[in-house]
Amino acid sequence: MLLLWQVGAAEYRSPYLPGPGDIYSAFVELVRHGDILGNTLWANIGASVYRLLIGFGLGVVFGVPLGLLMGLYKSVYRNIRAVVEPFRFIPPIAWIPLAIILFTGLTRYAFLIFLGAFFPVFTAALIGVARVEPIHRKVTLVYGASKVYVLTHVVLPTVLPDILGGMRVGLGTAWMTIVAAELTGGSAIGLGRMMVNYSELLRIPEVVVAMVLIGLIGFLFNEILLLLEKYLFRWRWQVTL
Amino acid sequence: MAATLTKPAAEAPDPRPVKVDVDVSHRYGTLPVHDGLKFTVRENEFLCLCGPSGCGKTTLLDILAGLLEPTGGRVLVHGEPVNPKRHNISFVFQEPSTLPWLSVRDNVAVGLRIKKRSADDVRSTVDDILGVVNLRGYENYYPHQISGGMKQRVAIARAFATDADVILMDEPFVSLDQPTRERMQAEVLSIWARKKGTVIFVTHNLEEAVFLGDRAIILSAKPARILADVRILLPRPRNTLSPEFTRLRAQFANLLNAAVPAGTGG
Numbered sequence A: 001m002l003l004l005w006q007v008g009a010a011e012y013r014s015p016y017l018p019g020p021g022d023i024y025s026a027f028v029e030l031v032r033h034g035d036i037l038g039n040t041l042w043a044n045i046g047a048s049v050y051r052l053l054i055g056f057g058l059g060v061v062f063g064v065p066l067g068l069l070m071g072l073y074k075s076v077y078r079n080i081r082a083v084v085e086p087f088r089f090i091p092p093i094a095w096i097p098l099a100i101i102l103f104t105g106l107t108r109y110a111f112l113i114f115l116g117a118f119f120p121v122f123t124a125a126l127i128g129v130a131r132v133e134p135i136h137r138k139v140t141l142v143y144g145a146s147k148v149y150v151l152t153h154v155v156l157p158t159v160l161p162d163i164l165g166g167m168r169v170g171l172g173t174a175w176m177t178i179v180a181a182e183l184t185g186g187s188a189i190g191l192g193r194m195m196v197n198y199s200e201l202l203r204i205p206e207v208v209v210a211m212v213l214i215g216l217i218g219f220l221f222n223e224i225l226l227l228l229e230k231y232l233f234r235w236r237w238q239v240t241l
Numbered sequence B: 001m002a003a004t005l006t007k008p009a010a011e012a013p014d015p016r017p018v019k020v021d022v023d024v025s026h027r028y029g030t031l032p033v034h035d036g037l038k039f040t041v042r043e044n045e046f047l048c049l050c051g052p053s054g055c056g057k058t059t060l061l062d063i064l065a066g067l068l069e070p071t072g073g074r075v076l077v078h079g080e081p082v083n084p085k086r087h088n089i090s091f092v093f094q095e096p097s098t099l100p101w102l103s104v105r106d107n108v109a110v111g112l113r114i115k116k117r118s119a120d121d122v123r124s125t126v127d128d129i130l131g132v133v134n135l136r137g138y139e140n141y142y143p144h145q146i147s148g149g150m151k152q153r154v155a156i157a158r159a160f161a162t163d164a165d166v167i168l169m170d171e172p173f174v175s176l177d178q179p180t181r182e183r184m185q186a187e188v189l190s191i192w193a194r195k196k197g198t199v200i201f202v203t204h205n206l207e208e209a210v211f212l213g214d215r216a217i218i219l220s221a222k223p224a225r226i227l228a229d230v231r232i233l234l235p236r237p238r239n240t241l242s243p244e245f246t247r248l249r250a251q252f253a254n255l256l257n258a259a260v261p262a263g264t265g266g
């Protein structure tokens, strides 16, 4: 396939349609000498991943407890859902103008990424609570278990698979938001920023390198979460997989 | 002759102290399930509860365990309103009740851990009881890896692990085959003989009731009333093939048939 691409690109003879060779040399160049602003490729990756982890982490830290709480106190949620739920449907990118006004620097990125991560995690926890079986509560209550015990030993184990599923969805949205977030300026570093800089120069090979890296890093994080799921939920999977 | 095998509980005062004192009237919405159901259970008594399907046996056990507040009346354990935090109760539920995210060992240990017993104590008690229910070697299996009957044995082991003084069992053996069922009946009797405790055992199976109980209460269709409350005086171990046993079972069957109004099919 790579070969076909190389041949196709050569035949097309457009300076803007790079072949795999061009992309590889752009990649080597970026690794060796950094980008046009002098930031190394690793610094760009590091900056983006750092922002992702902060924003995503915040999404999980707020999404899980709020989702569990609203799931446990459904009557409360029923009253406020008409206010909360519409936010779910506002794409993170739509928040950019407000984010520019309200926040600067890291907070701005973290805020936009948080928006991508929060709702999938929150919704997963919220819906997961409804799946807790009354009999599982009874098993612990009959021995005199406290509310907290039921929450940590019955509700949480039941909901955890949903939460991790929500985290994978949230991670996807959050990471996709990074390019948009870094477009808002503020910092000259980051994979998204780097991509935009090169696209303004019409240097497509570097743009493609950034795209591929964004894809691969997202994939890597997803795989890590999948491994975590496999480890945590071995009680659900068959022994052989 | 029958008089030597059973006695109406009212005519045979039991010297043991009262453990559970029941007087409940419960309704689900407008549906009356129990209507002034009143009885007491003695310390270390093995009481079997029989009654047609849907007459409110499971509901009654939930109320006895303090898991469900009756709409009328009360349950006293040792003279105080029942409270799972204060009283040492355990329950073998009618439906499958193993926690799927815990191994067999951790499932059996649930009650012990909630009651904050030491790690050593948990380990030795669980090992012990797993031997009794024949699940040694399956400690690290998860519920999805064992059969339905094995899961029920896990639930039984869990109920007997905590030395509860009130043990509620809701048709615990229905999912077991006949030989396993017979072995488990014998095991329950021997654990009970060793550890004591007041057992309230719900069953449809009259043979089981006559085999296990010190006493049997037969309930009517809902709203449940007590149709018969008899002490079973057959000496243990009981032989299910003896003429006395067979006669008693037939006597119970007549009572239970009377409990199911013709044409309603329970």
Ligand SMILES: Nc1ncnc2c1ncn2[C@@H]1O[C@H](COP(=O)(O)OP(=O)(O)OP(=O)(O)O)[C@@H](O)[C@H]1O
Pocket (backbone or CB within 6 Å): B028, B033, B052, B053, B054, B055, B056, B057, B058, B059, B060, B094, B222
């Ligand atoms: N949560 C509930 N809400 C409303 N009605 C209920 C509820 N639980 C049970 N019932 C009703 O109460 C009655 C008694 O139910 P229960 O489960 O106590 O019967 P049971 O004697 O245990 O029957 P079985 O022998 O079939 O297990 C039934 O008519 C049932 O439909």
Ligand SMILES: [Mg+2]
Pocket (backbone or CB within 6 Å): B057, B058, B059, B094, B170
């Ligand atoms: Mg029942």
